[in-house]
Amino acid sequence: MSNEPRTLMYREALNEALMEEMRRDDTVFVMGEGIAERGGSYKVTAGLLAEFGEKRVIDTPLAEASFTGAGIGAALTGMRPVVELLFIDFALLTLDQVINQAAKLKFMTGGQGNVPFVMRTQGGTGNGVAAQHSQSLEAIFYHAPGLNVVMPSCPHDAKGLLKTAVRHNDPVIFIEHKLLYMNEGPVPTDDYLIPFGQGDIKRRGSDVTLIAWSNMIPRSLTAADKLAAEGINVEVVDPRTLVPLDKELILDSVRRTEHVVIVQEAVRRGGVASDIASIIQAEAFDYLDAPIEIVAGLNTQIPFNLTLEAACVPQEDDIIAAVKRAVYA
Amino acid sequence: MASPVTTQDKTLLASLYETIYTIRVFESEGIKLYRKGLIRGYFHPYTGEEAIAVGVCAALREQDYITSTHRGHGHCIARGADIRKMTAELLGRATGYCRGRGGSMHIADMSAGNLGANGVVGAGTPLGVGAALGTSIRGEDRVTACFTSDGAVMNGTFGEALNLAAAWSLPFVLVVENNQYAVSTPVEQTTRELDLYKRGQGMGVHSVGIDGNDVVTVYDTMQDAIGRCQAGEGPVMIECRTFRHGGHHVNDPGLYLPQDKLQHYLEHDPLTVARQYLMDAGATEAEVADIDARVEASNEDAIAFAIDSPEPDLAEFLEEVEANE
Ligand SMILES: Cc1ncc(C[n+]2csc(CCOP(=O)(O)OP(=O)(O)O)c2C)c(N)n1
């Protein structure tokens, strides 16, 4: 088989991952609202019903807490469910099952039983869907020990990470972004996996380390191109999985560039960016040439109006300004 | 079901018809604005379900509360909202009900006892129970009508909240708009007992299933429910059978809706039914045409108002964010 990469959309790459894993392993099944016949709101599960039938491609009632819990129970007893939550905002209805149950079952029982459970969901702002459909809530899952947190930024990573998630023996919160589904990128033809805890350098640079994930990666890459034209070389580091976190990749880059900017779409308060900053200052303090810059969402609910919405999450100009502050400090 | 008192009340019937037509025009013109790119985000039309909001809200009194859903424009209008401020909100303008912060899924009109639409399906039910609990603690004669949907009935909030209302005998009316679909999923696929009102009966709640496209039936049933609540016999559950005239939201063509069923409900249209009641009570074609013209003119006025309205002020918004830090 040739391994010429093709260009796929993020959603197509996710679809391929599910197809391949379901073909490979009969215990893999998917469930969620409108995922079977309709193929999901973003078409990620399109075609699965036709190939795998309704026992393994299940449309659920609007019962988030219980179908999520049912996925976890099935995982505990030999299945590999991929449960879709339409919006991460509605994943809040499932928190007992995810955080008190899935994340703790193996631990509490002294290592008896695995929970190979995947929750696929999507977050972030996008075109005026307002306060209950726009949140970036990765920090909630990041905070709860026992969960892997995955946030792919491109089709290649989306596919490789989803396949790893399905094969993983512990719970995975797989967070997509509503503005990434139509983004295109190269995806190899052959079977590949991306291990958790292995970040990726999306752009090499020597002046400043910019750490970002999910939809903040394409935005940061555009900013980095503009900064390059002004003579500032930005290294863009995508951890890809927030738990486990590829600390070595981050610290190694920081030691080379001595300047750090962290970009997250989520609100600033209690966010993952602050935690990464604390790790860097603890483990690479002597290398830092300037205070760490964090570019984050404002500490606010997301408004409906598009102008207000845009002001609440990091834009290209905010990233450019932060990089300059870091470099010229 | 329709009481002769109601069917002879020409003034009431004219007002019911007018409100139904107001919602109909608001939605069809709103969809046009959406297609022109003036409205963003989600827009879930209430078209085909108007008789429920209108019948329920016509029976409610000024002091009563409602909670609404993601498909909430009709509830809001039926509760007496100003369609200028609603249209402005859909356009994200500073003059809208939520000053451009909320949009279609979050319109509220607290001063009229409308506690708001909701982007989270089923979330309004516990809130409504809470409103009823407050009125009960304060010993007030107020009823809370909570609009909800067939999809929401499958959610945990339904069972927990209705049971609370029952355990505490609250003046609470759960109005289930059973349009038989949750997006593309038919209700037959998500439950065995298609008479959703029977779930209320299982909790010892007076529960009925009615034709939600017949505004007089809805109105009479709601009057009865309010009476029961006043007599301390609440809560009440009313399942209203209905059907969407199109997709789940503006961008969903709704091709999965079975044609025969859709055709049946298009013919049994709440607007036509209400119009017929009005004609049967003695209204002339000219009187109805007058109502239609008035409704259309006021909707045009609302759109003009919204389009002329300013966007929210960014600096003011940022100050609010900082103040709330
Ligand atoms: C808790 C929750 N789950 C899922 C959604 C996404 N969603 C929005 S409307 C809808 C269908 C709702 O169907 P139903 O409750 O019957 O109301 P209808 O749209 O038919 O009025 C879904 C799944 C949501 N908004 N909230």
Ligand SMILES: [Mg+2]
């Ligand atoms: Mg429905």
